[in-house]
Amino acid sequence: MKLATLAFLPALLGACSYQHYQSVFGNAGTDDHQFLTLFAIFMAVCTVMYVAVIAFLIVGILRRRRAGEANVVETGRHHRAHPLMRAGLIGWGAVVSIGLMALAITSFFTDRSMAQSAAHPRLSITVTGNQWWWDAVYNSADASQTLHTANELHIPVGVPTRIILRSNDVIHSFWLPSLAGKQDLIPGRETDISIVPKKTGIYRGQCAEYCGAQHANMAFVVNVDNYPDFINWWRQQLQPAPAPATPLAQAGFDYIAQHQCSMCHNIAGTPVGGQVGPDLTHFASRRTLAAGTLPMSVGNLHDWIADPQSVKPGTKMPKIPMEETDLRAVVAYLETLK
């Protein structure tokens, strides 16, 4: 039969060939680093236990050959167990108990150290779960420095970041496996998770608590940037949306401002001020569309606006009947929101 380690080997090798965009082997945050260490310890102990059980099983099966008369019932002996077996039972009980105690203590201290690692956060972000997208606010005591965005975060490498989690509707779970474990977003409660990124890169996260029809398409992207890059991004994102530069973009803006779009979406610096859907101020600077459903591109954006329900069935964004010219104008305008 397969031994746990051998069987995990292809998994580990397979895992190495991916870039750990969304995987517990990402090792891009201190939490995930500690997870991997603890996981290795548990794997080692559990493998030893498993090998012991299987070895006992195999020896038991092989030993049956010792007896010629296979069908003899051994009733006379059953109140006198084999002395070796008795010692074995006590020893096994002791080994299992001590092993579990050791694992529980290791787990406890890992947990404590994870809780300490981000005790003094230097960045605070409030992420609010919605069916099926993520709203994000970079908190600041200064209202002019408060940044509103959606579905994509940037965090500076090495900076302990506290993410405050809320939900507007049902329970979601914020999971960024390459950096840390998950934390639920529960309506009526405030939870939080602290992340200390170790490696720059782009990481994908995903909702991990079943939250309705489009649970599978509720993803987000986290960019772990160098500090200067992060500050540049931050400054750029604080700017209001650029004014439409071409007549086509102007037509698109006019359409958005005068139609249903503005009921839900916000574009800072313009009269478009809905607060229900994702903030669009720097929409085109994001990598994905519709909370990770599609990569950001003109074609995808066109398809998405033309019929959101066929791209992400059940999404709260309605299909708005539009002339093709209006659609092209809207796409052209949104493309300028870098």
Place this chain on the structure above:
Amino acid sequence: MIERAWGDGNYDREADEERLAKERRTISRDGPKLTGAKLEARLARTWARPPGFLGWLATVDHKEIGRRYIVTALVFLALGGVLALLMRLQLALPESGLISAARFNELFTMHGSTMMFLFAVPVMEGVAVYIIPLMLGTRATGFPRLNSFSYYMYLFGGLLLWVAFALNIGPDIGWFAYVPLSGPEFSPGKRADIWAQMITFTEVSALAAAVVLVCTILKTRAPGMTLARMPLFAWAMLVTSVMIILAMPSIALCSSMLISDRLVGTQFYNSFEHGDALLWQHLFWFFGHPEVYIIFLPATGFVSVITETFCRRPVFAYPVVVLALISTGILAFGLWVHHMFATGLPRVGYSFYTAASMSVAIPTGLQIFCWLATMWDGRPRFQVPMLYVVGFIVTFVIGGLTGVMVAAVPLDLQLHDTYFVVAHFHYVLIGGAVFPLLGILTYWFPKITGRMMSETLGKIGFWMIFLGFQLTFFPMHWSGLLGMPRRVYTYPAGLGLELPNLLSSIGAFVVAMAVLLFVLNGLWSYFRGAPAPPNPWGASTLEWATPSPPPDYNFAHIPVVESRTPLWDTKDKLPVVTGLRVDDKELLLTTVVAAAPDLREPVPEPSLWPFIAACATGILFVASIFSPWAIVFGAIPTAIAMAAWFWPSQVKRHPEPVIG
């Protein structure tokens, strides 16, 4: 007569005996005493089921009810399995558009609900209802009419769920139905109500069956079968049934509160009206975790039965196994929070639940040692049931060890709600419960049908299901670690999830073929199988002391037990009790601990009223989905049916009871 060992000092034995003698003279005296073929013919007449379709509905025979339970549960297993195949088809390739998001969400909801509520728990109860009275050497269960009621409630609950699914109003909220997603705001329509009322049906059914089993195990054991001589399967069912009685009220409470939130505007779970969404999770998992052991402990009983018979020696360290069962049953109630590690409860408090969850591995580890020691010390024969025990150990231990992993908070925060957990609990539930179940069905097939299952087909089936299972579920550890969450209808390409998912899908079809082979083997053997000898596996327990399939009255004479392995120790000379009535259905009740003869108890006649009561209750439950007034008006026919059920019947006068 039994001595009154606990009598007080003033007990006047002579006066008492005089009084008893007087009573015997005035009440009745024994009539003719029958033996041999005459006795069996008379018993068959007394215990026969009423004829016709109504008689079929009215039966209170535990064997018939047990068979129906098992067959119904296996049908639901097949249906749930088909859903699993559909899900694996959709997930075989990334970004597949085969099944829509909404349909997929229904599929996994139906799969989980069917497997947990309509297959796993009922099938264990069904096997127990069939075999426990035979194993304990008695003629009927306690409360036979309640037993019949329990089956009908289960059947109606299952029909409700599946008819709703067929009508496209099946639930889509997951088998755990977390609020607020299942609440009135986010699940308009009737889907969530149907789920909640299906739960109510199965709760009532499981509670009724549990009461029947506890009563049967504690009061109807053959004389001499003390608690310390009781077969381990009976111990497992006793612990399981007590757990059902303690766990089910919790889900009854939370599903009723959900219904009332949805139907009459209460706000138990609405955080904006000072309710709490986490209240659901606490109540649900206070039931939901013991539920896993409610499924697993009967399976450990199966493993003990098979191991003992096929290793030709009693299970090593019987008291350790019994204590392991009891302590697992107790610990199961103290670790529900490990399903909620990601909800943000106080973090230090989690450590308690980590320790509690890990400690379950101690009794389970000891039980495994006991089975392995039995094999080591015995002379195992590897026929099909024993193969399933080996498959169980190889598979279940992996699931147990990954269970230890997810009990640790830092590991669980990554692994929770991923495919790693999907792999973990399928290793525990299929490896830990379905493998022993298939083994025990093969083992008791000759008891139930009188024919043997094909050994060759059985072996092929075992290897197919064992290897197919590993192929399906082992890669899920891997896809979970690579970041695949549970309950997603699709996943993007490029994350490394393609290969493990494809392997899982291929494996799922191998498992499906194996299950199909098992069913075909069962059908073929039912009609064409070799006739079973009286004790085909050379077992030690009492169910093999009567013909296969057993007559309606189970035993011509109630056996007397003098050891843990009566058929091995007494060979053909099993001592029996005489003096029970044979012209009327009568049970011998024994004392709870010592199993000393205690009372002669009349057994209720077959009755249609449990069926009618189940129909009335069913109408109440289903109608309450549409109007809360159904509870008021539906209570009337239910009360009438219940009153008729319990209406005292005319006491039949038998001046000279016939005894056997």
